[in-house]
Amino acid sequence: MDTALDRAVRVFRERGYHATSIGDLTAAMRLATGSVYKAFRDKHAVFLAAFERYTALRQEQTRSAAARGANGREQIRNVLLSYVEHSQGIEGRRGCLVVGCAVELSAHDAMVAARVSAQLATNENFIADLIRDGQADGSIPRHVAADGTARLMLCITQGMRVVGKARLPLDGERLVAVAMKLLA
Amino acid sequence: MDTALDRAVRVFRERGYHATSIGDLTAAMRLATGSVYKAFRDKHAVFLAAFERYTALRQEQTRSAAARGANGREQIRNVLLSYVEHSQGIEGRRGCLVVGCAVELSAHDAMVAARVSAQLATNENFIADLIRDGQADGSIPRHVAADGTARLMLCITQGMRVVGKARLPLDGERLVAVAMKLLA
């Protein structure tokens, strides 16, 4: 079932919610219509499950990227680089479910909207904590405003996903080098 | 007809392409089904016209915001502030058609994809030019990398629209103050 859900995630990322029909879903998940409706109440429930699976996976990827850094500054650098990676190429063209939800569903679907803003808040807090960690370990100056900088970095990461989905090359090293000036 | 198109823009911004039915469109544009199909070949053509109208309007708004600045640095500051304004509140919740297209259509609609990336490139070039202007007038240091910084600022602006659509408050002054460190 989890592997079927992974395939659902992929379809929703590529096509969005409304453009994905039950037919697309059953084809991708390799299940018959009846089987899908036996496992989930309706299309919306499939989507919610896919969304949760996607955010869990992404969160783990981001955190493990951060963990590869020796101090706060390097950890943030790794997080940004990881976002660039995931926003480019095939993975980037597939897109981000969080961004997709924010844009396509957030306005008319309260349940999804709540999860999206919760996820964004989590991401922002994670970055803010890394900044404070960096200030504690001396790799980031004290005068950097953790909250404001974290919010701007949230915009940067979400923006990368939009730009990447539009197929513009991101040039990771250069982009991240510029962004790191925010920690000076 | 232009006022009808303005109303179409609004619906597409709020609901996206696929979630907007011809019924929604005719109701918003205050035209009957037949009239819409007499003016446009199909739904896709309505959308393309709406998209073009939207980008023209936004471009003008952004450029006039820039024009209110006395030098390159202030012009960029005004552009960023203008983006924050438009990404917040009612206008922010309505969303950006360019971001919406990039996320919802870009993958499966070559015509839209081309226009989206052209528009993003235009925005990026505009910022890059402002940076170079600032370097010429002395308000921005020479060592700032115009292209890399412009691309990052493109990510920032598009990211603001995503975050704003998700209803997170942006706190413009603070956010822009942090972003201006990129021009130090």
Add this chain to the structure above:
DNA sequence: TTTATTCGGGAACAATCATTCCCTATTATG
């Protein structure tokens, strides 16, 4: 072995969609 029970599959259904067709005013043309 026989009988329940579960599980996946797919036809059938009503609703909604984008689109076409035709009708009726209104304006322009002769």
Add this chain to the structure above:
DNA sequence: CATAATAGGGAATGATTGTTCCCGAATAAA
């Protein structure tokens, strides 16, 4: 004045949508 042409309106249409219902096979229980 008569008539051609245009523009707008809305019912009809066929395709597609999400959802439900029921069937058959496989497994568990008796």
